[in-house]
Amino acid sequence: MDTITSLSRRGILKMAAGALIVPFAFGQAGGDASKPLDPSEVDSFLVIHADGSVTIYTSKVDVGTGLATAFRQTAAEELGIPIERFNLIEGDTALTPDHGGTGGSSGIPRGAADIRRAAATARQALLDLGARQLNRPASELTISGGDVIHASGQRATVASLIGGKRLGRKVNPNAPLKDPATYTVVGKPILRSDVPGKCTARHPWLQDFTLPGMLHGRVVRPPALGAKLLSVDEASIRSIPDVRVIRVESFLGVVAKDEWAVVRAAREIKATWSDWRGLPGSDGLDHYVRQAPVDRDQTITNRGDVNSALSSAAKQLSATYFWPYQSHASLGPSCAVADVKDSGTTIWSATQNPYGLRANLAKVFGMSHDKVRVVYMDGSGSYGTNGADDAAADALLLSRAAGQPVRVQWMRQDEHGWDPKGPAQLHELRGALDASGNISAWETQLWVPDGPQGNRALLGPESAAMAQTHGQGAGLMTLNLDPPYPVPNLRVVSHHLKDTPLRLSNLRAPGKIANVFAVESFADELAAAAGMDAVAFRLRGLTDPRAIEVLKRATGMLDWQTRLSPNPHAAEGDLLVGRGIAYARYKQAENYVAIGITVAVHKPTGKIAVRRIVCAHDCGLVVNPDGLRNQVEGNIVQTLSRTLHEEVTFDQAHVTSVNWASYPILTFPEAPAVQVALIDRPDQPSYGAGEASSAPVAAALANAIFDATGVRLRTVPFTAERVKAAFANA
Amino acid sequence: MPQYKFRVNGGPVTVDSWDPDQPLLYILRNTLVLRGAKFGCGLGQCGACTVLVDGKAVRSCITPIKQVAGRAVTTLEVLGTPEKPDALQAAFIAEQAAQCGYCTNGMLMSASAVLAQTPHPTLDQVKQGLAGNLCRCGTHTRILSAVMRVAKV
Numbered sequence: 004m005d006t007i008t009s010l011s012r013r014g015i016l017k018m019a020a021g022a023l024i025v026p027f028a029f030g031q032a033g034g035d036a037s038k039p040l041d042p043s044e045v046d047s048f049l050v051i052h053a054d055g056s057v058t059i060y061t062s063k064v065d066v067g068t069g070l071a072t073a074f075r076q077t078a079a080e081e082l083g084i085p086i087e088r089f090n091l092i093e094g095d096t097a098l099t100p101d102h103g104g105t106g107g108s109s110g111i112p113r114g115a116a117d118i119r120r121a122a123a124t125a126r127q128a129l130l131d132l133g134a135r136q137l138n139r140p141a142s143e144l145t146i147s148g149g150d151v152i153h154a155s156g157q158r159a160t161v162a163s164l165i166g167g168k169r170l171g172r173k174v175n176p177n178a179p180l181k182d183p184a185t186y187t188v189v190g191k192p193i194l195r196s197d198v199p200g201k202c203t204a205r206h207p208w209l210q211d212f213t214l215p216g217m218l219h220g221r222v223v224r225p226p227a228l229g230a231k232l233l234s235v236d237e238a239s240i241r242s243i244p245d246v247r248v249i250r251v252e253s254f255l256g257v258v259a260k261d262e263w264a265v266v267r268a269a270r271e272i273k274a275t276w277s278d279w280r281g282l283p284g285s286d287g288l289d290h291y292v293r294q295a296p297v298d299r300d301q302t303i304t305n306r307g308d309v310n311s312a313l314s315s316a317a318k319q320l321s322a323t324y325f326w327p328y329q330s331h332a333s334l335g336p337s338c339a340v341a342d343v344k345d346s347g348t349t350i351w352s353a354t355q356n357p358y359g360l361r362a363n364l365a366k367v368f369g370m371s372h373d374k375v376r377v378v379y380m381d382g383s384g385s386y387g388t389n390g391a392d393d394a395a396a397d398a399l400l401l402s403r404a405a406g407q408p409v410r411v412q413w414m415r416q417d418e419h420g421w422d423p424k425g426p427a428q429l430h431e432l433r434g435a436l437d438a439s440g441n442i443s444a445w446e447t448q449l450w451v452p453d454g455p456q457g458n459r460a461l462l463g464p465e466s467a468a469m470a471q472t473h474g475q476g477a478g479l480m481t482l483n484l485d486p487p488y489p490v491p492n493l494r495v496v497s498h499h500l501k502d503t504p505l506r507l508s509n510l511r512a513p514g515k516i517a518n519v520f521a522v523e524s525f526a527d528e529l530a531a532a533a534g535m536d537a538v539a540f541r542l543r544g545l546t547d548p549r550a551i552e553v554l555k556r557a558t559g560m561l562d563w564q565t566r567l568s569p570n571p572h573a574a575e576g577d578l579l580v581g582r583g584i585a586y587a588r589y590k591q592a593e594n595y596v597a598i599g600i601t602v603a604v605h606k607p608t609g610k611i612a613v614r615r616i617v618c619a620h621d622c623g624l625v626v627n628p629d630g631l632r633n634q635v636e637g638n639i640v641q642t643l644s645r646t647l648h649e650e651v652t653f654d655q656a657h658v659t660s661v662n663w664a665s666y667p668i669l670t671f672p673e674a675p676a677v678q679v680a681l682i683d684r685p686d687q688p689s690y691g692a693g694e695a696s697s698a699p700v701a702a703a704l705a706n707a708i709f710d711a712t713g714v715r716l717r718t719v720p721f722t723a724e725r726v727k728a729a730f731a732n733a
Numbered sequence: 734m735p736q737y738k739f740r741v742n743g744g745p746v747t748v749d750s751w752d753p754d755q756p757l758l759y760i761l762r763n764t765l766v767l768r769g770a771k772f773g774c775g776l777g778q779c780g781a782c783t784v785l786v787d788g789k790a791v792r793s794c795i796t797p798i799k800q801v802a803g804r805a806v807t808t809l810e811v812l813g814t815p816e817k818p819d820a821l822q823a824a825f826i827a828e829q830a831a832q833c834g835y836c837t838n839g840m841l842m843s844a845s846a847v848l849a850q851t852p853h854p855t856l857d858q859v860k861q862g863l864a865g866n867l868c869r870c871g872t873h874t875r876i877l878s879a880v881m882r883v884a885k886v
Binding site for chain 1: 750751752755756759762763767768769771772773774775776778779781808809810812813814815818822825826829830831832833834835836837838841857859860861863864866867868869870871872873874875876877
């Protein structure tokens with residue numbers, strides 16, 4: 004469509020000096036086809052090449068988290084081979100072993116642990132090979148700098164021992180591991196290898212990936228979630244050149260060689276859809292969630308006698324908290340390239356779970372697993388299951404119909420409107436204090452849409468009337484509902500709703516952010532009722548030294564003065580200033596995190612300015628302190644955005660928050676100073692850190708706002724209008 | 734088919750476009766194979782598509798090609814390379830000021846426009862200069878640190 008007439012393609016490419024992308028097609032593995040994939044084999048994870056370089060193979064994917072660098076550090080450390088020699092191939096079902104997808108902060112605790120065990124086994128194999136070559140007992144050998152070394156000075160390179168050949172060993176779960184006290188690579192702030200490319204337009208992005216003969220595709224989503232396609236007026240886009248309309252039942256798409264042509268065609272095509280108004284609307288959603296039919300009640304904790312403890316208590320409190328539906332709101336809309344051939348189908352995707360996507364696509368499209376290859380490429384951050392898997396199904400549907408490779412990138416309204424959402428959550432809490440201000444009773448009740456598990460329905464196949472499962476899982480929603488403080492009479496119940504207005508998926512730290520918001524806000528309310536300083540109240544109940552340390556570190560960074568809330572000296576002109584704290588042990592079993600926030604609330608407008616956030620973070624052994632810091636900072640700032648601004652709105656037909664104006668996120672002028680203290684514990688296992696520091700953010704902010712204003716915000720987002728309304732009702 | 738002549742990264746180009754309203758972004762990415770600028774929203778709301786036109790940061794996703802004729806476009810590709818990044822890119826790398834990096838193009842192009850106009854901006858000026866650029870990963874503090882590194886030189 005568009006041609007370059009005055010500049011050669013070669014010249015342009017030189018100008019771009021772009022990322023070299025080798026387009027793999029189905030059946031061309033792009034490597035040794037005999038490489039095993041079985042996760043019980045060392046060779047599935049690690050290949051030592053003839054030049055002494057090493058490739059790590061993993062089904063876990065980076066998605067901008069720094070995981071790939073942490074994996075290289077882990078393998079380099081355990082093998083004694085310099086980190087510069089390591090490459091990594093991630094998420095390719097033709098090349099990488101399946102040791103799970105990325106999610107739930109499992110990348111380090113499970114992913115790196117798998118690679119560590121494989122590398123430790125490989126290390127033993129290399130020592131055995133070195134023993135034979137050097138004629139020395141393996142027990143006298145070490146590996147350093149990529150060489151097997153004997154104290155006498157004898158050495159052999161790992162390349163000379165195994166380069167280009169298979170080790171042929173099973174991963175030994177008991178292979179001796181290096182003593183963390185001797186680490187020289189793990190624990191260092193190694194720079195990520197992807198950042199220079201990302202800063203110079205050289206990174207191989209999924210969104211930039213092309214294939215010869217590739218068409219661009221766009222999907223026309225219905226104007227109402229359940230609307231059926233009645234008719235299409237193809238003449239309505241006749242003025243746009245060379246566009247082909249593809250229709251499968253109610254699935255409507257357009258493909259063309261020219262991307263702008265399909266963008267316009269998808270926007271302008273006239274189609275008639277059936278009427279559908281099946282949503283409750285997001286106004287008053289808290290009442291809807293509270294009254295919606297419950298599928299099952301889950302008693303999570305039940306000890307003592309909560310009811311009688313509540314009724315006999317010196318002081319009783321109750322409060323209701325609400326968290327709205329939220330979107331992953333990826334900055335780059337979801338994308339996929341599909342190439343459907345008779346010999347097999349290849350999908351390039353930024354999915355967090357390449358094997359899971361392959362299994363689902365194979366099932367829904369009736370293909371055998373060995374005829375589907377999913378190849379991960381970095382895309383926009385996803386923070387859970389965004390639209391990536393749906394875009395893959397869209398591209399597959401279009402490529403299958405068009406008989407050519409098709410690239411689909413969603414438009415902004417598709418991503419905001421149609422990504423599966425993090426669910427709304429409503430919490431009712433009741434608590435009681437005894438005469439000395441101890442918590443004598445506590446009850447948490449959660450209402451959450453959380454239906455049947457299994458694959459969620461993919462949008463394209465749903466429109467195309469293909470049979471599929473309709474899972475409504477959103478992750479582990481019910482952790483961190485228990486208070487982290489000792490309570491003799493405690494009941495924690497989760498009411499799982501039968502249905503959900505919007506499709507669900509895991510969104511960063513599923514459930515836990517809202518749960519900690521409710522629990523740690525309520526703890527603050529109890530502290531105020533007990534007439535105690537918020538930190539002193541918490542410290543009185545904590546016994547775990549790691550919990551106490553993060554709380555003390557965070558409050559130390561904030562220069563916390565022991566006193567009651569609200570702040571007696573809050574006024575600074577039109578501003579009211581205050582501080583808040585919140586603590587969580589993530590999933591009640593992993594990272595210890597305390598977050599402190601200082602805030603200024605503009606009294607006339609209700610506008611919240613977060614001045615400073617401090618975080619003390621203990622995730623056990625730290626693999627890469629700078630990568631970890633980046634994740635922790637990201638968790639904090641993203642959750643601040645979710646707390647201040649984010650709410651998916653919908654009417655009876657569809658989502659109405661479909662762009663950055665109607666679904667705003669945090670902007671630079673609002674960005675607070677963030678200070679993170681990492682507590683490294685090399686003798687303790689690593690927990691993942693992609694989520695944990697999200698959990699206490701909203702509660703710390705609500706507590707700071709209470710300290711500043713005396714007003715308690717219990718509904719997210721904390722918009723200026725909501726603050727003003729709270730002032731008016733105070 | 735209408736032709737449009739302009740300069741890209743210092744060199745002259747002539748491109749055809751069947752639609753005079755085709756946004757510059759698609760011409761850059763698909764016709765000229767310059768894919769540093771990213772599609773984020775198509776609405777001029779997020780800044781991922783930012784390029785410089787005559788030295789000013791513009792949203793290429795809402796800039797029709799007909800308005801680019803005769804002008805000079807600068808894209809991320811020309812600032813520097815991984816081996817030889819320019820000062821701002823080097824600062825982003827030193828601060829590790831990216832997570833997914835999808836917004837990074839826009840951050841670099843908008844910040845370079847800010848620095849070209851105000852070589853030593855305050856933190857508040859940088860925040861205002863990047864007010865139209867969204868980052869979803871929450872890398873704000875690092876991006877600000879990276880720009881301030883250059884601002885202080």
